[in-house]
Amino acid sequence: MPGLPKQALTALFDRHAPFRWRPDGSLSQLRWLRELWTHCNVADFSKHRQRLVRLALLSRIGLNDVVAQTGVSFDFQSLGVLQIFRQSPPSPIVEKRLQELQAFGCDAQWYEPRQVRAMEPGLSESVRIAGGLHVRDDASGDCERFTQGLLAWNQVRGLHFESNARVESLELDARGERLCAVRSKTQRWQADAFVFATGVDTTRLLTPYMRVPIVPVKGYSVTVSLAQGQGVQGAVIDDASKLAMARLGQRVRLAGMAEVVGHDRHINMARCQQLVDHYASLYGPLPAQGQQMWAGLRPMTPDGTPIIGATPVHGLYLNAGHGTYGWTLACGSAQLLADVIAQRPSVLNPDAYALDPARRALA
Numbered sequence: 050m051p052g053l054p055k056q057a058l059t060a061l062f063d064r065h066a067p068f069r070w071r072p073d074g075s076l077s078q079l080r081w082l083r084e085l086w087t088h089c090n091v092a093d094f095s096k097h098r099q100r101l102v103r104l105a106l107l108s109r110i111g112l113n114d115v116v117a118q119t120g121v122s123f124d125f126q127s128l129g130v131l132q133i134f135r136q137s138p139p140s141p142i143v144e145k146r147l148q149e150l151q152a153f154g155c156d157a158q159w160y161e162p163r164q165v166r167a168m169e170p171g172l173s174e175s176v177r178i179a180g181g182l183h184v185r186d187d188a189s190g191d192c193e194r195f196t197q198g199l200l201a202w203n204q205v206r207g208l209h210f211e212s213n214a215r216v217e218s219l220e221l222d223a224r225g226e227r228l229c230a231v232r233s234k235t236q237r238w239q240a241d242a243f244v245f246a247t248g249v250d251t252t253r254l255l256t257p258y259m260r261v262p263i264v265p266v267k268g269y270s271v272t273v274s275l276a277q278g279q280g281v282q283g284a285v286i287d288d289a290s291k292l293a294m295a296r297l298g299q300r301v302r303l304a305g306m307a308e309v310v311g312h313d314r315h316i317n318m319a320r321c322q323q324l325v326d327h328y329a330s331l332y333g334p335l336p337a338q339g340q341q342m343w344a345g346l347r348p349m350t351p352d353g354t355p356i357i358g359a360t361p362v363h364g365l366y367l368n369a370g371h372g373t374y375g376w377t378l379a380c381g382s383a384q385l386l387a388d389v390i391a392q393r394p395s396v397l398n399p400d401a402y403a404l405d406p407a408r409r410a411l412a
């Protein structure tokens with residue numbers, strides 16, 4: 050976003066800020082930050098936002114197909130996502146985003162405070178609400194239940210799946226042009242095509258062969274049981290704190306924070322408590338018992354667009370760098386990648402998601 054560098058610098062001096070950056074002194078982090086910085090302008094923000102929305106819309110079609118075909122259940126709720134603003138008037142960026150989304154045919158609307166409260170009656174009376182951006186096309190659910198359900202459905206139909214198998218090395222042909230096999234400590238897998246959907250580990254794994262500009266951006270979530278009718282009802286993002294909240298059946302999940310702190314996965318309880326406190330300031334306190342804390346690393350590219358497609362090594366394909374939107378973009382990314390591998394036309398321009406920055410820039 051255009052204002053990100055300023056927010057990042059301010060965050061260095063505010064330990065409660067949702068964004069946190071710990072310089073690790075590495076050249077790769079500095080290079081990534083410099084690239085990120087060059088994209089923080091209105092033109093690039095708009096370009097990359099459009100790429101994400103196109104991919105998200107394709108994903109929505111794919112997700113609906115998957116749900117219809119498999120019947121997988123994952124506390125799916127397709128009531129849209131509501132971004133609430135406590136300050137008015139909304140910034141021009143919000144208005145521009147509304148226009149962009151509407152131009153894509155998305156059902157996005159500005160909600161007045163009473164409409165926000167009608168949608169989310171659990172919001173405390175004492176919270177000042179300036180309005181909300183409601184994107185009707187969006188949806189929410191439990192991604193772990195989705196992937197587990199999908200895996201089980203596929204296994205019944207003959208999918209061979211191995212968990213806890215870590216690829217340690219790659220085997221290229223004699224000319225060093227084609228990937229022939231990958232190896233773990235104990236096993237070797239041979240194939241015509243390999244897809245590396247290896248998140249934040251992609252960069253390290255492929256360092257000898259290519260530069261993949263992905264940096265981990267750490268976030269936290271807290272999930273807790275809460276009876277329906279209490280607290281958050283749908284999927285809500287608080288613009289001020291960047292806290293995302295979603296109702297998952299009899300549970301509520303909170304997620305947020307963005308920390309550029311390397312590959313550190315430890316759960317910082319103070320940061321999780323901040324999420325709980327932000328939630329409490331909007332909806333009142335959550336039950337203290339049974340709160341499940343989690344930390345995860347978002348694989349983030351400097352321009353915010355994922356890398357999907359072929360690489361300089363034949364037979365090696367990437368599907369990584371989806372940052373904040375890995376699940377939102379999953380089904381569309383899979384479709385695009387399948388089209389690239391099968392060398393058939395795609396509804397999206399593959400160049401826009403290519404590893405090569407020059408191809409990306411021209412797309």
Ligand SMILES: Cc1cc2nc3c(=O)[nH]c(=O)nc-3n(C[C@H](O)[C@H](O)[C@H](O)COP(=O)(O)OP(=O)(O)OC[C@H]3O[C@@H](n4cnc5c(N)ncnc54)[C@H](O)[C@@H]3O)c2cc1C
Nearest residue numbers: 215216247248250268269304345371372373374375376377
């Ligand atoms: C707090 C939080 C909230 C989020 N909320 C949302 C949200 O609401 N909506 C949304 O769309 N996204 C959300 N995201 C982002 C989303 O989680 C990521 O974009 C997504 O997980 C990226 O998926 P991935 O498969 O590319 O990477 P990952 O989920 O990181 O998966 C990569 C996999 O590759 C495996 N791997 C790595 N190296 C190797 C190797 N050498 N050999 C074998 N396997 C390997 C890893 O074990 C891992 O299983 C959130 C993230 C966080 C942290």
